[in-house]
Amino acid sequence: xxxxxxxxxxxxxxxxxxxxxxxxxxxxxxxxxxxxxxxxxxxxxxxxxxxxxxxxxxxxxxxxxxxxxxxxxxxxxxxxxxxxxxxxxxxxxxxxxxxxxxxxxxxxxxxxx
Amino acid sequence: xxxxxxxxxxxxxxxxxxxxxxxxxxxxxxxxxxxxxxxxxxxxxxxxxxxxxxxxxxxxxxxxxxxxxxxxxxxxxxxxxxxxxxxxxxxxxxxxxxxxxxxxxxxxxxxxx
Numbered sequence: 001x002x003x004x005x006x007x008x009x010x011x012x013x014x015x016x017x018x019x020x021x022x023x024x025x026x027x028x029x030x031x032x033x034x035x036x037x038x039x040x041x042x043x044x045x046x047x048x049x050x051x052x053x054x055x056x057x058x059x060x061x062x063x064x065x066x067x068x069x070x071x072x073x074x075x076x077x078x079x080x081x082x083x084x085x086x087x088x089x090x091x092x093x094x095x096x097x098x099x100x101x102x103x104x105x106x107x108x109x110x111x112x113x
Numbered sequence: 114x115x116x117x118x119x120x121x122x123x124x125x126x127x128x129x130x131x132x133x134x135x136x137x138x139x140x141x142x143x144x145x146x147x148x149x150x151x152x153x154x155x156x157x158x159x160x161x162x163x164x165x166x167x168x169x170x171x172x173x174x175x176x177x178x179x180x181x182x183x184x185x186x187x188x189x190x191x192x193x194x195x196x197x198x199x200x201x202x203x204x205x206x207x208x209x210x211x212x213x214x215x216x217x218x219x220x221x222x223x224x225x226x
Contacts, residue, residue, distance in 0.1 A: 103155045
């Protein structure tokens with residue numbers, strides 16, 4: 001069965017630090033990839049998505065992610081984090097055969113002011 | 114704006130009770146999903162529905178059932194609540210063929226005592 005692995009469960013950074021959150025998936029076929037974010041007390045929302053084309057995708061709030069097919073990875077990056085980026089981040093995969101999304105276990109990001 | 118609403122934000126029930134969690138979406142989406150969210154486990158799919166009166170099991174359907182009598186409404190039923198069903202329950206909807214457009218509700222935090 002498809003699975004999604006997020007390497008870090010909890011990350012603590014200072015403001016202006018660079019961020020990279022790891023994500024690997026197990027499915028070998030065509031995949032659609034997502035990062036979702038849940039800010040404290042808010043709904044889960046889509047941060048960015050990859051379907052095809054340029055493997056470097058840009059999302060909201062300065063986030064980007066790179067799809068590396070050979071590594072089955074879709075890591076999330078931001079060059080300079082802000083206190084407002086404190087949230088839980090979920091990597092997710094869709095196999096393209098149906099509309100289901102499989103989520104990773106999430107990474108809690110805490111930014112120190 | 115897509116709206117996914119859930120009937121309760123917080124719910125406390127006793128072991129053995131039958132529990133209904135209701136979800137309503139206002140965007141005429143074909144797909145609806147129920148997840149549970151637990152710390153360190155991410156989002157796990159319980160059931161989903163691609164159409165009225167249609168349902169499919171997700172990854173953790175045991176102890177749950179669902180009902181979709183109308184397109185806009187998707188109910189999750191705990192036939193006999195148990196303490197291990199204490200969790201945050203999230204409902205989501207998406208248009209058919211657009212898995213990236215999965216919109217989430219605010220969640221229902223259920224405590225079973």
